[in-house]
Amino acid sequence: MRALIFAAGLGERMRPLTLHTPKPLLAVGGKRLIEWHLEKLAAIGVSEVIVNTSWLAPQFADTLGDGARWGLRLRYSYEGTTPLETGGGLLNALPMLLDGADPNAPFLVANGDIWTDYDFAALPREFDGDAYLVLVDNPSQHPRGDFQLDDGGLLHNDGPSRLTYSGIGLYRASLFDAWRDLLGDAPGAQLQPPRFSTVPLLRAAAARGRLHGEHHRGRWTDVGTPERLQQLDAALAAAANG
Template sequence: MPAEAATRGAMILAAGRGERLRPLTDHLPKPLVPVAGRPLIEYHLYALAAAGFDQVVINVAWLADRITTALGDGDRFGLRIHYSVETPGALDTGGGIRHALPLLPDAPFLVINGDVYTDFDFRQLTRPVAEDDLARLVLVPNPAHHPDGDFALVGDRVRQGVSSEPRHTFAGIGVYRPALFEGDRSARFGLGQALQPAIEANRVEGVRFDGRWHDVGRPATLAELGGPPIRAPE
């Protein structure tokens, strides 16, 4: 059987501007928006510590100093936090991950979107990644605001999907090999640009999750979860 590599290291994507939550996010970075009485990003940090991770990279750009001041070195979460600092709006998701690679292990690592709220157990993603795979994605049932989904799941293989295959929504949670981000690309690129050729080459595993998952980057979802009101600009 092919050798496998266990997941090591984790990253939280927290550099976004949070345009849909303006004007709330004009002065408060989206990862620090409170949900059920706690800054959103803290749920991820405590969950990562509970899953056995001890090192976490967080990329920051918009209001970066607010995030670094609020979270510090990670000691109170039982973690060691390293910050990958970007110019606001410069790198997008794929570029942000590639920019952070020097802070991540040269092995499969976990990445979480900072604007999702979930009870997913990250221990499920610490199992080894098959040698030929470049990524493992978590897929969830399609929410009302995204009824067409993103990818099909055939067995444990992620596909772009055809009309006859049910599609699921990418949860913003995945495990990636550093090699996924290699290649001749501009500094700014989306994660989807890196994933597409890997999916076409049948090198992406999928895991379906039917538990609690919400996209908190949307005003309606934030209100549903008891977040602060988003007032119109004066």
């Protein structure tokens, strides 16, 4: 299996820490955020990881190298000076993710600016539909959630107790079938390369009954601000010290 780590964001809410360091390369609990992911990916047998980059892009290769220290092959999908957002970034990286692979094979996707104790080995090796998302309890900064999870594992756009998408999931290239028709004249969709979010694609998949997932009830942090980074670092330090 291959994986993509989203690491191209500008990290504007994290400034001034991200003025000179991309957010996924910030350290927490003694490791860079992205290194927590790389260790987990290597542990479940992922062989190749694509990291999409934009802001301060050279630092990723300079810091992480070719991935050999984790037993991985790292490749970098550079998006230019302006990030392509999640949908555009994934579309841009698809040739790398599908190179020589079964076009229907799922690949793992993870946001580079989250921390979690979720075990990537719990992800299913096979699933029906276009994507499988790990959901978490709604954080204070996102109280309305994203998707409703039913007892059969299907995700729905509406419901009384929606959960938040964690930024971890399995995707298939079929998620992008007819993406231009779906987005129409949405801002950024007509640019070259296109710049758009995966959200409309995921919502369309949910409406077609092709979006599945699970609820992770463990620890998860969207490390979006210096305060949340500091809080997480302190919590991990406390846990490490018993």
